[in-house]
Amino acid sequence: MDTVLHYADQFLFDSLYAKIWPSYTRTIAGHVVSAWPRDDFWRVNLSIYIITVVFGLLLYLVTSTLSYYYVFDHDYMKHPKFLKNQVRLEIECALSAIPWMTLFTTPFFTGEIFGKSLLYGGMPKTAYDWFYLVASVPSFLFFTDCGIYWFHRWMHHPKVYKYLHKLHHKWVVPTPFASYAFNPCDGFIQSLPYHMYVYMIPMHKFLYLGLFSFVTLWTVMIHDGNACEFISHSEIINTSAHHFIHHVYFNYNYGQYFTLWDRIGNSHRQPTDEQYEKALRDDHKVMARQAYDANNIEGKTLGDKLKSQ
Numbered sequence: 001m002d003t004v005l006h007y008a009d010q011f012l013f014d015s016l017y018a019k020i021w022p023s024y025t026r027t028i029a030g031h032v033v034s035a036w037p038r039d040d041f042w043r044v045n046l047s048i049y050i051i052t053v054v055f056g057l058l059l060y061l062v063t064s065t066l067s068y069y070y071v072f073d074h075d076y077m078k079h080p081k082f083l084k085n086q087v088r089l090e091i092e093c094a095l096s097a098i099p100w101m102t103l104f105t106t107p108f109f110t111g112e113i114f115g116k117s118l119l120y121g122g123m124p125k126t127a128y129d130w131f132y133l134v135a136s137v138p139s140f141l142f143f144t145d146c147g148i149y150w151f152h153r154w155m156h157h158p159k160v161y162k163y164l165h166k167l168h169h170k171w172v173v174p175t176p177f178a179s180y181a182f183n184p185c186d187g188f189i190q191s192l193p194y195h196m197y198v199y200m201i202p203m204h205k206f207l208y209l210g211l212f213s214f215v216t217l218w219t220v221m222i223h224d225g226n227a228c229e230f231i232s233h234s235e236i237i238n239t240s241a242h243h244f245i246h247h248v249y250f251n252y253n254y255g256q257y258f259t260l261w262d263r264i265g266n267s268h269r270q271p272t273d274e275q276y277e278k279a280l281r282d283d284h285k286v287m288a289r290q291a292y293d294a295n296n297i298e299g300k301t302l303g304d305k306l307k308s309q
């Protein structure tokens, strides 16, 4: 993030802040500079917030739109649980959640700028450095998958669910636009493992940036509903077919990338031809049964009293 901030300062924020809050005593090569120095705590916070909101919104809109038009199975929109104007509702929900999620996240990024995390830079020099860099990828995925599984499962507890996670399950048949259509606190809690990792375990800063972008893409991908993709039949990877089951059948597949923690936590449900075979997937009898099961399972799990609220 420090490299991103450096270039953002150079090409945008230095001139922007110089206009908003100019220094009357200092100039550089005849140019007015800002009275707000680059390393000021509040300037860093504001700049990081702006960068993250813009980057987050762009990544969400571009990847979800591409996935919606090129990957998402539009026949899902005939499902009885597909809401009227759902795509618009998902986009509105995500666009209002992202600025709040970013607000909660900004202190972690600011801490990284001020050297409080274990992120490191520079080119790897030794064989061990390279090994560590490569090993950081599975380590990060394993750690964050575990964290997300347990946070997600906790948010399905009847006492917690309606306050934090219910909004994301409004989309029983999600589109890629549902990927960030959360309550902002829910989205923030599920992103905590990413931030915790770099404050607990050393990681290269560019690898972190890359993996952070990757998890954003992954979150969109598991909401694309297209179970025909080549990895969807995997029993190890948590694919869009697995996550579709999570949205419909509620008590299964809480994981993010792998099925490991669902298997350990006894919540794994392997997709079947109902997700894989397009003819079966689009069959109106299958859809009607899924709609019945979705109401029934969620109602039973949370208690009918809560469901009717």
Ligand SMILES: [Zn+2]
Residues within 6 Å of the ligand: 152, 156, 165, 169, 246
């Ligand atoms: Zn859930």
Ligand SMILES: [Zn+2]
Residues within 6 Å of the ligand: 168, 174, 223, 243, 247
């Ligand atoms: Zn989801």
